[in-house]
Amino acid sequence: MDIQATDNPAGGEDAVDPGLLSDDGTKHCLQVLSDAGLRPTRQRLALGKLLFLRGHRHVTAESLHDEAVAANAYLSLAKVYNTLNQFTEAGLLRRIAADGIKSFFDTDTSVHPHFYLEGEDVLVDVAGGLAFSKVPDALPGHEIARLDVIIHLRRKRM
Ligand SMILES: [Zn+2]
DSSP states (O other), X not given: OOOOOOOOTTOOOOOOOGGGGGSHHHHHHHHHHHHTTOOOOHHHHHHHHHHHSSSSOEEOHHHHHHHHHHXXXXXXXXXXXXXXXXXXXXXXXXXXXXXXXXXXXXXXOSOOOXXXXXXXXXXXXXXXXXXXXXXXXXXXXXXXXXXXXXEEEOOOOO
C-alpha cells in the first residue's frame, strides 16, 4: 500500500536558491533533472542530491526521509513519496515492491535481480547475475516485458 501524497495545495513549490548553483553536486543534479524533463524544485534537488550523487542506491521513502532530515532538508514524508513517484515516472528510478507493503526505489533502472533481507528492510543487488534454465513462453498475443527476481533471505537460526 502506498501512501498517496497530495500536491502542495498552494501549487507553489519552492524556487531554487541561486546560491546552491555554485556547488558541483547541485549542477550534476540540475542536469539529471533537466534531462528527465523535471523542473528543479527545492525538494527535487535536495532529494536528487541524496539519490544521484552516491552511486547505485536502494532506498525507501522512510529511509530517504531520514537522510533528508539528517541533511537538514526539512521535507515531509508525503513530499518524499511524491518526489520519489515523480522521479520514477520520469524514468530516474525503478520501483521494486519487495514485500507487498514497502516499495524500494532503485537508482539503477536496469532489470536486475535482488536479495531482500527480511526483517532488516534491506534490498541489495545479486552479484554475478542469475541464469534460468526454463523460462515459460508468454501467453498468446503477449511478450515478456521483463523478469523481476527478488530472492528473500532471512537470518539463519544459530
Ligand atoms: Zn538494484
